Amino acid sequence: xxxxxxxxxxxxxxxxxxxxxxxxxxxxxxxxxxxxxxxxxxxxxxxxxxxxxxxxxxxxxxxxxxxxxxxxxxxxxxxxxxxxxxxxxxxxxxxxxxxxxxxxxxxxxxxxxxxxxxxxxxxxxxxxxxxxxxxxxxxxxxxxxxxxxxxxxxxxxxxxxxxxxxxxxxxxxxxxxxxxxxxxxxxxxxxxxxxxxxxxxxxxxxxxxxxxxxxxxxxxxxxxxxxxxxxxxxxxxxxx
Numbered sequence: 001x002x003x004x005x006x007x008x009x010x011x012x013x014x015x016x017x018x019x020x021x022x023x024x025x026x027x028x029x030x031x032x033x034x035x036x037x038x039x040x041x042x043x044x045x046x047x048x049x050x051x052x053x054x055x056x057x058x059x060x061x062x063x064x065x066x067x068x069x070x071x072x073x074x075x076x077x078x079x080x081x082x083x084x085x086x087x088x089x090x091x092x093x094x095x096x097x098x099x100x101x102x103x104x105x106x107x108x109x110x111x112x113x114x115x116x117x118x119x120x121x122x123x124x125x126x127x128x129x130x131x132x133x134x135x136x137x138x139x140x141x142x143x144x145x146x147x148x149x150x151x152x153x154x155x156x157x158x159x160x161x162x163x164x165x166x167x168x169x170x171x172x173x174x175x176x177x178x179x180x181x182x183x184x185x186x187x188x189x190x191x192x193x194x195x196x197x198x199x200x201x202x203x204x205x206x207x208x209x210x211x212x213x214x215x216x217x218x219x220x221x222x223x224x225x226x227x228x229x230x231x232x233x234x235x236x237x238x239x240x
Contacts, residue, residue, distance in 0.1 A: 043180030
């Protein structure tokens with residue numbers, strides 16, 4: 001397992017920026033014709049977290065970058081440990097489908113136990129880890145061509161980060177070619193707070209000061225009525 005090194009923003013000039021926060025509908029992966037031009041040049045991914053909800057911090061968020069597939073003959077091929085999944089990365093048409101695929105692979109990864117021998121073997125996909133710096137930046141360099149799953153492995157003090165897939169290299173419409181240095185702005189949303197269950201008994205107001213005053217007034221009234229009735233009966237007897 002490798003550890004991604006962190007570089008400052010000034011040491012890295014992104015060739016291509018992929019913004020997952022608001023580009024719904026755009027294709028997130030190059031098509032087969034463009035993938036044919038991908039060579040064995042190594043690339044990099046720089047993650048840039050934007051400000052989260054109030055009270056959160058984008059500093060010190062731990063993330064993993066895992067190569068989950070390769071590029072072969074102009075097509076994406078899932079790594080062996082994901083090959084049983086009914087998922088064809090080459091059929092993803094937009095950002096929404098790309099997000100669903102990332103979630104599906106992330107869920108599958110969480111159910112797989114990997115030994116140290118498998119991690120260090122050449123057949124196992126590379127996994128890198130790192131933490132964002134004070135500016136919310138995390139840099140993974142020297143990446144082989146392929147497709148990578150990036151997700152937060154811990155980040156109690158930041159928003160919920162949506163897992164995402166990034167291709168290295170990726171297609172740039174502006175440059176008209178495949179580029180190998182990618183900057184990614186992840187999608188994130190406030191974490192759902194669990195609803196607290198109220199276990200207290202429902203308040204009836206019996207013990208309130210107002211209720212006690214009314215109770216005392218009722219007792220006094222009943223006592224007065226009793227005395228008046230008793231006096232009335234005694235007078236009737238004397239008259240009779």
